[in-house]
Amino acid sequence: MEGKKLDRRVRYTKMVIRDAFIGLLAERAVAKITVKEICLRADVNRATFYAHYRDPFDLLHQIEDGFVEDISRYLADTDFTGVEEEASLAAATRICEYVKQNAPLCIVLFGQNGDARFLDKAKEIIRLHSLKDWFAGTRATKREAEYILHFVIGGAVEVIQRWVAGGLRESPAEVAGLVLKVAVSGSAAYR
Amino acid sequence: MEGKKLDRRVRYTKMVIRDAFIGLLAERAVAKITVKEICLRADVNRATFYAHYRDPFDLLHQIEDGFVEDISRYLADTDFTGVEEEASLAAATRICEYVKQNAPLCIVLFGQNGDARFLDKAKEIIRLHSLKDWFAGTRATKREAEYILHFVIGGAVEVIQRWVAGGLRESPAEVAGLVLKVAVSGSAAYR
DNA sequence: AAGATAAACAACATAGTGTATATTATTGCC
DNA sequence: GGCAATAATATACACTATGTTGTTTATCTT
Numbered sequence: 001m002e003g004k005k006l007d008r009r010v011r012y013t014k015m016v017i018r019d020a021f022i023g024l025l026a027e028r029a030v031a032k033i034t035v036k037e038i039c040l041r042a043d044v045n046r047a048t049f050y051a052h053y054r055d056p057f058d059l060l061h062q063i064e065d066g067f068v069e070d071i072s073r074y075l076a077d078t079d080f081t082g083v084e085e086e087a088s089l090a091a092a093t094r095i096c097e098y099v100k101q102n103a104p105l106c107i108v109l110f111g112q113n114g115d116a117r118f119l120d121k122a123k124e125i126i127r128l129h130s131l132k133d134w135f136a137g138t139r140a141t142k143r144e145a146e147y148i149l150h151f152v153i154g155g156a157v158e159v160i161q162r163w164v165a166g167g168l169r170e171s172p173a174e175v176a177g178l179v180l181k182v183a184v185s186g187s188a189a190y191r
Numbered sequence: 192m193e194g195k196k197l198d199r200r201v202r203y204t205k206m207v208i209r210d211a212f213i214g215l216l217a218e219r220a221v222a223k224i225t226v227k228e229i230c231l232r233a234d235v236n237r238a239t240f241y242a243h244y245r246d247p248f249d250l251l252h253q254i255e256d257g258f259v260e261d262i263s264r265y266l267a268d269t270d271f272t273g274v275e276e277e278a279s280l281a282a283a284t285r286i287c288e289y290v291k292q293n294a295p296l297c298i299v300l301f302g303q304n305g306d307a308r309f310l311d312k313a314k315e316i317i318r319l320h321s322l323k324d325w326f327a328g329t330r331a332t333k334r335e336a337e338y339i340l341h342f343v344i345g346g347a348v349e350v351i352q353r354w355v356a357g358g359l360r361e362s363p364a365e366v367a368g369l370v371l372k373v374a375v376s377g378s379a380a381y382r
Numbered sequence: 383a384a385g386a387t388a389a390a391c392a393a394c395a396t397a398g399t400g401t402a403t404a405t406t407a408t409t410g411c412c
Numbered sequence: 413g414g415c416a417a418t419a420a421t422a423t424a425c426a427c428t429a430t431g432t433t434g435t436t437t438a439t440c441t442t
Contacts, residue, residue, distance in 0.1 A: 044389080050430095050431065237400090397430080404422090409417085
């Protein structure tokens with residue numbers, strides 16, 4: 001995406017702004033964070049912030065989009081051929097692994113101060129990567145099938161959120177396994 | 192909750208402020224809405240706004256909490272004795288009915304400009320009303336059971352969100368039925 | 383080393399905030 | 413109906429963050 005390598009100064013500036021912002025985001029919501037604060041913490045001139053971002057929301061969205069792009073690429077890089085269910089499990093595990101690897105960022109993005117749009121973006125990515133599998137061989141109507149897909153992804157993301165909030169105590173494989181099991185067989189799978 | 196009857200003037204003022212705010216919320220997120228705008232639209236003095244609310248977030252949270260309280264009371268008023276699954280279906284249907292009855296408000300609260308915390312509150316309410324049922328007779332560990340519950344509620348709310356966003360085309364009973372079916376038997380129920 | 387580019391600095395007009403005061407209008411109640 | 417209470421208004425205020433601009437300084441690329 002980023003066509004050319006950036007000037008070291010730019011990279012540095014963006015990094016400190018980003019870090020300062022994420023630090024603040026751990027404390028409160030974006031809406032309560034001012035440009036002034038970010039710059040004070042990052043030790044960067046306010047005009048410099050405006051040279052790179054429109055406002056704190058723009059910054060947040062860039063961070064979010066970067067995350068979504070990364071995870072999307074991460075999934076695209078993997079070949080999920082094989083039995084449908086095995087492939088799905090592999091994909092789910094891989095997502096969980098990515099989350100675990102990027103824990104510090106995920107904690108704020110999925111946490112109390114993250115915004116709803118990010119979650120929607122994340123869901124959409126997962127949706128796109130699992131669509132083909134879920135639509136194959138269903139006897140549900142098209143509309144039902146869509147609702148089911150939304151249900152499953154909504155549930156999956158909810159679980160990942162809880163997993164992150166709880167400190168990532170289970171392994172990625174465990175979480176993925178549970179999610180997939182419930183997604184396929186429902187809560188009855190545990191009765 | 193509201194102990195005493197309010198002065199007519201107060202009721203009127205709160206109503207116009209609320210309406211003006213919801214109108215604005217249909218256009219953009221809370222963070223982008225100013226007190227000034229709300230007052231201009233509501234034709235109310237700015238000082239009057241501050242007499243009732245700290246800021247637009249406070250207003251939003253009051254609206255959200257009112258919604259959650261209402262739905263909570265709505266559920267509490269209903270007796271859900273009977274077969275576990277029947278009772279769950281009745282509760283789910285009732286929630287969907289409530290949403291449909293309050294469609295204009297739900298569209299903004301569940302919509303693009305709603306905040307993540309509201310969804311969390313809503314999920315928590317549903318959780319509290321379904322906890323007893325889901326924890327009964329499971330062979331899952333406690334931790335697994337909690338994840339499953341979160342999964343199901345996350346999925347259910349996701350479906351309701353889509354249902355609202357899509358214009359409430361299905362009946363409450365249909366939506367509730369689909370949600371419950373997937374929750375219990377998973378996507379495999381439709382294979 | 384030289385030219386290019388980005389950051390720092392400082393200054394500015396603007397807009398919204400939150401609060402306080404005096405004034406006017408409406409309400410609830412005897 | 414009249415009156416005390418209370419809410420809303422009009423207005424003014426200091427304050428803070430915003431977004432922008434022009435200039436200077438530091439750093440990068442070649």
